[in-house]
Amino acid sequence: MFWDQKIETIDRVALERLQLERLRETVSRVADRVPFYRQKFAELGLKPGSIRSLADLRRLPFTTSADLRATYPAGLLAVPPDEVLRLHTSSGTTGKPKAIFFSRADVESAADLCARSFVMAGVTKKDVFQNMMTYGLFTGALMTHYGAEKVGCLVIPAGPGNSERQVLLMQDFRTTFVHLTPSYALYLADFMEKKGVKPRRDLALRKAFVGAEPYTEETRRKIEEGLGLDVYNSYGLSEMNGPGVAFECEQKQGMHLWEDHFVIEIIDPQTGEPAPEGKPGELVMTTLCREAMPLLRYRTRDITSVILEPCSCGRTHRRLRRITGRSDDMLIVRGVNIYPQQIERVLMATRGIGRNYLIRLEGLDEMTVYVELAEAGFDGQVEHLVKMQSQIAEKLRAEILVKPRIELVPPATLPVTEGKAKRVIDNRKL
Amino acid sequence: MNTVKLVAVFAENKPGQAARITGILARANINIRCITMASSGAYGVMKLLVTEPDLACQSLKHEGFAATLMDVIAVEMADKPGALHAVADCLARNHVNVENTSGFVANRHAILVVEVQDVARACEVLQKQGMRVLSQKETLAI
Numbered sequence: 249m250f251w252d253q254k255i256e257t258i259d260r261v262a263l264e265r266l267q268l269e270r271l272r273e274t275v276s277r278v279a280d281r282v283p284f285y286r287q288k289f290a291e292l293g294l295k296p297g298s299i300r301s302l303a304d305l306r307r308l309p310f311t312t313s314a315d316l317r318a319t320y321p322a323g324l325l326a327v328p329p330d331e332v333l334r335l336h337t338s339s340g341t342t343g344k345p346k347a348i349f350f351s352r353a354d355v356e357s358a359a360d361l362c363a364r365s366f367v368m369a370g371v372t373k374k375d376v377f378q379n380m381m382t383y384g385l386f387t388g389a390l391m392t393h394y395g396a397e398k399v400g401c402l403v404i405p406a407g408p409g410n411s412e413r414q415v416l417l418m419q420d421f422r423t424t425f426v427h428l429t430p431s432y433a434l435y436l437a438d439f440m441e442k443k444g445v446k447p448r449r450d451l452a453l454r455k456a457f458v459g460a461e462p463y464t465e466e467t468r469r470k471i472e473e474g475l476g477l478d479v480y481n482s483y484g485l486s487e488m489n490g491p492g493v494a495f496e497c498e499q500k501q502g503m504h505l506w507e508d509h510f511v512i513e514i515i516d517p518q519t520g521e522p523a524p525e526g527k528p529g530e531l532v533m534t535t536l537c538r539e540a541m542p543l544l545r546y547r548t549r550d551i552t553s554v555i556l557e558p559c560s561c562g563r564t565h566r567r568l569r570r571i572t573g574r575s576d577d578m579l580i581v582r583g584v585n586i587y588p589q590q591i592e593r594v595l596m597a598t599r600g601i602g603r604n605y606l607i608r609l610e611g612l613d614e615m616t617v618y619v620e621l622a623e624a625g626f627d628g629q630v631e632h633l634v635k636m637q638s639q640i641a642e643k644l645r646a647e648i649l650v651k652p653r654i655e656l657v658p659p660a661t662l663p664v665t666e667g668k669a670k671r672v673i674d675n676r677k678l
Numbered sequence: 679m680n681t682v683k684l685v686a687v688f689a690e691n692k693p694g695q696a697a698r699i700t701g702i703l704a705r706a707n708i709n710i711r712c713i714t715m716a717s718s719g720a721y722g723v724m725k726l727l728v729t730e731p732d733l734a735c736q737s738l739k740h741e742g743f744a745a746t747l748m749d750v751i752a753v754e755m756a757d758k759p760g761a762l763h764a765v766a767d768c769l770a771r772n773h774v775n776v777e778n779t780s781g782f783v784a785n786r787h788a789i790l791v792v793e794v795q796d797v798a799r800a801c802e803v804l805q806k807q808g809m810r811v812l813s814q815k816e817t818l819a820i
Contacts, residue, residue: 622744625744626688626744627748628684628746629686629777630723633688633721634718655720656688656720657720658689659744661742
């Protein structure tokens with residue numbers, strides 16, 4: 249199923265021609281209207297007219313989240329303030345937020361990309377959408393809300409939390425698809441199990457769009473099992489409209505990135521040079537249709553790679569592999585680079601433990617991983633628990649080359665966050 | 679085959695946990711006949727012989743504890759020197775390995791609560807030796 253078949257299946261040559269045309273237009277517009285970029289171009293001795301091919305993209309300056317903070321609140325605005333229709337901020341945990349502005353056309357295209365993304369996964373106007381992302385400054389809920397309305401779905405703006413009410417809404421309004429974070433999805437699955445709600449028997453759920461935090465294939469399977477539906481991996485970031493940037497089609501084999509709206513690069517985060525084709529690196533994105541706040545070569549900090557093979561669904565827009573981490577989240581423990589997702593992958597594949605975990609770093613590189621004992625993992629024998637701890641530690645050592653201490657804690661005792669999960673506490677005195 | 683159910687509860691090794699567990703059982707009006715605790719670092723496992731094991735297990739789970747029921751055997755012994763040896767010797771001769779074990783004496787009855795891999799076999803060899811392996815009801819009636 250297509251929302252906009254013509255553009256979704258456009259041939260690569262035409263797509264790249266469209267990208268170049270839009271890139272040149274974007275570059276000349278920011279050179280005209282955004283002092284920040286004008287100055288960067290001057291420093292690089294770059295004339296907007298000298299961008300003649302997509303390969304020239306590399307000559308443009310990067311934009312970082314630090315640049316967004318430094319130009320806060322409105323330093324990157326490319327339209328007069330009265331053309332701005334919407335302000336969102338990006339979830340900054342420390343310091344100033346990043347302000348993202350949208351014109352009327354920007355809101356429209358963000359919603360359109362969300363509609364494309366939903367229809368791509370088989371959503372129709374008959375569907376009932378319960379949106380469990382946070383409404384407010386965060387883009388996650390509002391953009392998908394608009395997108396689902398465009399498709400013609402009944403939209404229930406539930407927001408996250410209050411699981412009792414979520415289940416009630418699902419039952420009473422026969423919700424067929426949801427949008428939520430992986431940590432809340434796992435929490436909700438646990439909640440339903442405890443309350444004796446059997447999703448396949450009691451609910452009409454078919455699909456979940458899960459994103460906003462990186463997660464693993466094992467987590468996808470756990471959510472699918474726990475909520476009785478298909479999980480579609482969903483990628484977006486506020487700086488690039490929010491959700492709807494790259495979502496999965498019904499094949500569930502990587503996320504189609506809408507290349508008529510964004511041109512992407514994968515780079516080595518250390519050197520800024522392109523990563524070898526198809527190999528993982530940091531995703532860098534340039535907006536092609538943004539009016540209010542175009543961004544050139546934005547450093548997403550997200551680690552992924554491009555799938556080179558075409559998809560059997562017929563869409564020509566290339567696919568991204570699951571985000572494996574954020575270059576910001578990387579921990580360095582005893583000189584080894586570790587992504588929390590590597591630890592998660594091991595834990596999710598281990599029987600007898602729950603879905604929540606916490607990594608604590610203390611002293612001089614002492615790493616402790618707290619995992620919740622699952623009810624099914626407990627047979628009353630202390631010896632078996634001790635054995636399970638050492639097996640987990642050993643599996644982790646094989647994956648991350650550092651052997652952490654494993655602490656088993658009772659079920660549902662680790663802090664649960666209903667938004668973005670905080671998995672790492674770093675109290676090291678280095 | 680006579681077996682007895684023990685309730686096993688996983689708990690953090692910190693002050694107040696035993697009080698929480700026993701409080702839950704007290705509120706459910708469950709009597710505890712025998713208890714053992716084993717700790718390993720940051721956590722421990724408490725095992726309880728109680729009047730209503732199913733209700734106890736449910737109540738603990740309801741309060742968020744990881745709890746499970748275990749099948750063990752309860753052997754009645756004479757309350758005199760050599761009685762425990764007779765049981766241990768019987769199991770040894772039949773190559774039955776004894777895991778966690780505890781015992782109590784009540785109303786002049788000595789009861790040994792034994793965890794073994796193969797409950798049925800342990801039961802059989804003890805009974806063959808003329809020992810009294812108690813049912814749940816008999817154990818709780820003592």
